[in-house]
Amino acid sequence: MNAPVPNAEARELALAGMGASRLRKEDARFIQGKGNYVDDIKMAGMLHMDIVRSPIAHGRIVKINKEAALAIPGVHAVLTADDLKPLKLHWMPTLAGDVAAVLADQKVHFQMQEVAIVIADDRYIAADAVEAVEVEYEELPVVLDPYAALAPDAPVLREDLAGKTEGAHGKREHHNHIFTWDAGDKSAADAAFDNAEVKVSQHMHYPRVHPCPLETCGCVASFDPIKGELTTFITSQAPHVVRTVVSMLSGIPESKVRIVSPDIGGGFGNKVGIYPGYVCAIVASIVLGRPVKWVEDRIENISSTAFARDYHMDGEIAATADGKITGLRVNVVADHGAFDACADPTKFPAGLFHICSGSYDIPAAYASVKGVYTNKAPGGVAYRCSFRVTEAVYLVERMVDVLAQKLGMDKAEIREKNFIKKEQFPYTSAFGFEYDSGDYHTALKKVLDAVDYPALRAEQAAKRADPNSPTLMGIGLVTFTEVVGAGPSKICDILGVGMFDSCEIRIHPTGSALARMGTITQGQGHQTTYAQIIATELGIPSEVIQVEEGDTSTAPYGLGTYGSRSTPVAGAAIAMAARKIHAKARKIAAHMLEVNENDLDWEVDRFKVKGDDSKFKTMTEVAWQAYHQAPPGMEPGLEAVHYYDPPNFTFPFGIYLCVVDIDRGTGETKIRRFYALDDCGTRINPMIIEGQIHGGLTEGFAVAMGQQMPFDAQGNLLGNTLMDYFLPTFVETPHWETDHTVTPSPHHPIGAKGVAESPHVGSIPTFTSAMVDAFAHLGMTHMDMPHNAFRVWKQLKAHGMNL
Amino acid sequence: MTVNVNGKAEEKAVEPRTLLIHFLREELNLTGAHIGCETSHCGACTVDIDGQSVKSCTHLAVQCDGGEVLTVEGLANKGVLHAVQEGFYKEHGLQCGFCTPGMLMRAYRFLQENPNPSEEEIRHGMAGNLCRCTGYQNIVKAVQYAAKKLQEPVAA
Ligand code: FES
Ligand code: FES
Numbered sequence: 001m002n003a004p005v006p007n008a009e010a011r012e013l014a015l016a017g018m019g020a021s022r023l024r025k026e027d028a029r030f031i032q033g034k035g036n037y038v039d040d041i042k043m044a045g046m047l048h049m050d051i052v053r054s055p056i057a058h059g060r061i062v063k064i065n066k067e068a069a070l071a072i073p074g075v076h077a078v079l080t081a082d083d084l085k086p087l088k089l090h091w092m093p094t095l096a097g098d099v100a101a102v103l104a105d106q107k108v109h110f111q112m113q114e115v116a117i118v119i120a121d122d123r124y125i126a127a128d129a130v131e132a133v134e135v136e137y138e139e140l141p142v143v144l145d146p147y148a149a150l151a152p153d154a155p156v157l158r159e160d161l162a163g164k165t166e167g168a169h170g171k172r173e174h175h176n177h178i179f180t181w182d183a184g185d186k187s188a189a190d191a192a193f194d195n196a197e198v199k200v201s202q203h204m205h206y207p208r209v210h211p212c213p214l215e216t217c218g219c220v221a222s223f224d225p226i227k228g229e230l231t232t233f234i235t236s237q238a239p240h241v242v243r244t245v246v247s248m249l250s251g252i253p254e255s256k257v258r259i260v261s262p263d264i265g266g267g268f269g270n271k272v273g274i275y276p277g278y279v280c281a282i283v284a285s286i287v288l289g290r291p292v293k294w295v296e297d298r299i300e301n302i303s304s305t306a307f308a309r310d311y312h313m314d315g316e317i318a319a320t321a322d323g324k325i326t327g328l329r330v331n332v333v334a335d336h337g338a339f340d341a342c343a344d345p346t347k348f349p350a351g352l353f354h355i356c357s358g359s360y361d362i363p364a365a366y367a368s369v370k371g372v373y374t375n376k377a378p379g380g381v382a383y384r385c386s387f388r389v390t391e392a393v394y395l396v397e398r399m400v401d402v403l404a405q406k407l408g409m410d411k412a413e414i415r416e417k418n419f420i421k422k423e424q425f426p427y428t429s430a431f432g433f434e435y436d437s438g439d440y441h442t443a444l445k446k447v448l449d450a451v452d453y454p455a456l457r458a459e460q461a462a463k464r465a466d467p468n469s470p471t472l473m474g475i476g477l478v479t480f481t482e483v484v485g486a487g488p489s490k491i492c493d494i495l496g497v498g499m500f501d502s503c504e505i506r507i508h509p510t511g512s513a514l515a516r517m518g519t520i521t522q523g524q525g526h527q528t529t530y531a532q533i534i535a536t537e538l539g540i541p542s543e544v545i546q547v548e549e550g551d552t553s554t555a556p557y558g559l560g561t562y563g564s565r566s567t568p569v570a571g572a573a574i575a576m577a578a579r580k581i582h583a584k585a586r587k588i589a590a591h592m593l594e595v596n597e598n599d600l601d602w603e604v605d606r607f608k609v610k611g612d613d614s615k616f617k618t619m620t621e622v623a624w625q626a627y628h629q630a631p632p633g634m635e636p637g638l639e640a641v642h643y644y645d646p647p648n649f650t651f652p653f654g655i656y657l658c659v660v661d662i663d664r665g666t667g668e669t670k671i672r673r674f675y676a677l678d679d680c681g682t683r684i685n686p687m688i689i690e691g692q693i694h695g696g697l698t699e700g701f702a703v704a705m706g707q708q709m710p711f712d713a714q715g716n717l718l719g720n721t722l723m724d725y726f727l728p729t730f731v732e733t734p735h736w737e738t739d740h741t742v743t744p745s746p747h748h749p750i751g752a753k754g755v756a757e758s759p760h761v762g763s764i765p766t767f768t769s770a771m772v773d774a775f776a777h778l779g780m781t782h783m784d785m786p787h788n789a790f791r792v793w794k795q796l797k798a799h800g801m802n803l
Numbered sequence: 804m805t806v807n808v809n810g811k812a813e814e815k816a817v818e819p820r821t822l823l824i825h826f827l828r829e830e831l832n833l834t835g836a837h838i839g840c841e842t843s844h845c846g847a848c849t850v851d852i853d854g855q856s857v858k859s860c861t862h863l864a865v866q867c868d869g870g871e872v873l874t875v876e877g878l879a880n881k882g883v884l885h886a887v888q889e890g891f892y893k894e895h896g897l898q899c900g901f902c903t904p905g906m907l908m909r910a911y912r913f914l915q916e917n918p919n920p921s922e923e924e925i926r927h928g929m930a931g932n933l934c935r936c937t938g939y940q941n942i943v944k945a946v947q948y949a950a951k952k953l954q955e956p957v958a959a
Binding site for chain 1: 834839940942
């Protein structure tokens with residue numbers, strides 16, 4: 001007796017395709033200690049590199065004495081900028097159109113800048129040698145404040161650019177000025193302000209923070225002088241771009257450069273850029289003809305790699321007396337540190353900051369961002385966000401709160417009043433973004449109902465009325481729109497390479513599949529999620545679909561994983577490649593069933609003859625046929641490649657609500673409740689989405705409530721260990737409540753929008769909104785992050801509220 | 804020095820200054836334990852020594868002379884995952900996986916110290932281990948899963 005054919009529903013379940021909370025395929029190796037991270041890689045004859053770094057923030061290098069270091073047994077070389085000069089490798093281009101010193105060339109620009117490298121038999125000897133290199137400096141005045149950097153008599157920080165009046169992004173107005181970039185319609189915005197019934201303005205500083213993934217940066221470079229081939233294992237979120245840059249820098253043909261991102265221990269934007277350490281290890285390997293490993297320590301990581309934020313923002317809103325926003329103006333001074341080394345699409349030097357009109361229908365808006373050099377490590381990286389959207393959302397959400405306070409309106413009400421309405425999508429913002437889809441009113445209602453908002457407000461009113469209440473209660477509410485899926489190559493490129501992404505799928509004769517991608521996971525679970533898309537598109541069980549990425553010698557060219565672009569861009573590439581295969585499979589099935597292909601219906605995993613359920617061919621049968629005996633005139637095999645250039649960004653959104661209780665005696669804050677509703681369109685793996693949201697919220701909590709990069713007047717970074725730099729533990733981290741609505745993107749092949757950065761982008765202003773709300777009845781409209789107990793306690797004192 | 808690592812006796816000459824984490828990773832090729840900070844803050848390097856959780860980045864290899872060390876590689880028994888490993892897998896307790904070996908080793912020992920912990924006790928008991936990806940919530944669930952499983956009567 002034949003086993004009964006499972007019905008379509010059962011077969012669909014068996015695929016574990018889109019919508020299934022499929023457990024992660026990648027976990028088996030991680031939970032058994034078999035991950036393969038850069039520091040795990042060992043090669044025969046491998047040497048170790050360590051870096052001599054500047055103890056001062058600004059100064060001239062008078063002399064470097066290598067003798068003592070070279071005398072240590074086991075030390076192979078000590079290299080400085082002068083050694084790299086003949087190779088023209090002492091400076092490198094940055095992803096932002098600037099140049100950065102690989103090793104300090106005559107002058108150091110920030111504390112912990114790379115000055116020399118040592119290469120030795122093991123890491124202990126290398127560390128000894130670093131101590132033995134003697135560097136003599138002549139100190140120069142240090143400039144840390146970006147406003148001071150623009151003063152006429154400020155010292156020239158970048159002498160290499162002296163006299164250059166044109167930068168990569170237009171005119172340079174001052175010797176420490178990088179660019180001024182603006183967007184929107186200035187005269188329309190000015191007119192809105194001239195005619196406004198109500199105006200509010202607020203200055204705010206979004207402080208410098210560090211993404212701080214648990215794995216630091218590092219690489220193992222191996223140059224084979226006989227074959228002229230370079231292989232480098234590297235902690236990179238964008239291996240293909242690294243290969244292109246390495247080839248351009250070294251002159252080694254791109255086809256002879258292999259970059260591999262193995263398992264990566266978290267990225268968060270920190271691992272997009274190209275750091276001097278990578279370049280130095282590669283140079284060292286070329287010079288010495290042996291593999292060279294470099295892995296930085298935590299202090300080096302926090303002090304010298306990719307900071308984020310450091311935006312000094314002035315926001316202004318014009319509105320009618322009943323709270324309808326009529327205009328927005330924004331001025332930003334952005335501290336980019338010593339080199340403009342952030343990764344941004346070439347055409348947007350300020351990234352996508354001009355998404356700062358948020359979820360609101362604002363008719364007139366104008367934003368201007370000025371980038372400035374200071375004596376700090378190169379900064380401005382997009383930390384768990386798409387190119388500055390975090391700063392943009394923070395700004396607009398703070399400004400809407402400020403306006404609500406001025407008008408005595410409720411935060412929820414003012415948002416509802418100004419939201420872009422469901423029927424307005426696709427909606428073009430005053431800055432020219434075309435938002436794809438959204439339904440903000442429904443989402444807001446869902447959140448307010450879920451937390452019983454009126455009851456919370458009533459409780460707060462009672463507490464405010466009670467002079468003996470031991471706590472101040474604050475309610476934060478943020479309604480944000482993200483912009484992800486960078487991006488359309490007509491407007492987005494990095495170093496001139498369009499920001500498409502790619503997928504190659506091969507179906508094997510027995511019906512299993514291999515997919516290779518241009519992206520690289522750093523914990524997002526690509527192997528699991530991507531397979532689910534293929535499973536649904538092609539009717540092959542997720543279990544037999546293998547996903548590979550991160551090796552430039554096998555993966556198709558892609559721009560990598562950051563800015564929440566994996567699902568919106570690479571996920572679309574997968575669907576499109578799968579659809580090419582599907583189209584061919586249909587033809588094969590039609591041939592096998594001897595019908596016209598239009599007479600076939602697709603059902604889960606098979607092509608069926610219309611009107612006759614008993615006649616069908618499964619995808620597995622078709623795969624065999626494709627290799628065994630393809631229809632006459634048809635090329636055998638079943639595979640496809642797709643390079644997906646998105647027509648537009650995608651615009652996920654969310655509504656977050658937070659309740660805080662501030663201890664009036666100590667300034668300590670308890671996050672009583674955090675409710676996060678996200679809408680990322682079609683949900684591929686709900687379990688993974690929820691995990692991403694928990695992680696993003698926790699990083700947002702860290703930024704808002706505790707992270708700080710304090711510098712003293714000499715430019716010493718005072719908190720560069722995990723003792724000083726706040727990474728929340730199990731104990732401080734709040735409990736997260738998650739929720740969702742589903743508004744698919746109309747232009748994405750499967751309607752998915754991307755999610756991993758939303759919780760970071762959305763939560764940070766929510767915390768500030770709640771903290772300020774706790775003081776709102778005392779007239780406070782804003783306070784800068786981080787809201788740690790000491791800073792909050794000072795506010796309590798200033799307002800006469802401390803017990 | 805002699806040391807028993809994951810049930811296997813090892814006899815090695817080491818420099819007195821060699822840290823345990825480097826000894827494990829570079830001498831014994833046990834790369835499960837990771838280095839996240841080298842200052843005893845992150846817990847990525849956590850291993851079990853003589854029945855205690857130890858951050859191996861600030862422990863000299865010679866301090867384990869004559870001792871018993873268990874690393875994540877020794878956690879599964881003949882291919883059968885330990886309950887904490889199963890818990891992390893089932894409850895999505897990891898993302899990039901970098902903190903995971905340290906988390907697992909801490910959870911393994913913590914559940915022996917406190918077999919039936921409350922959520923709050925888990926949060927305190929695991930607080931020496933940092934994770935940047937998961938927000939901890941699912942790790943708490945993973946530990947709860949393991950606690951439950953470890954209390955089930957063993958099938959004969
Ligand atoms: S590496 Fe040992 S605690 Fe961080
Ligand atoms: S899973 Fe990435 S640090 Fe914990």
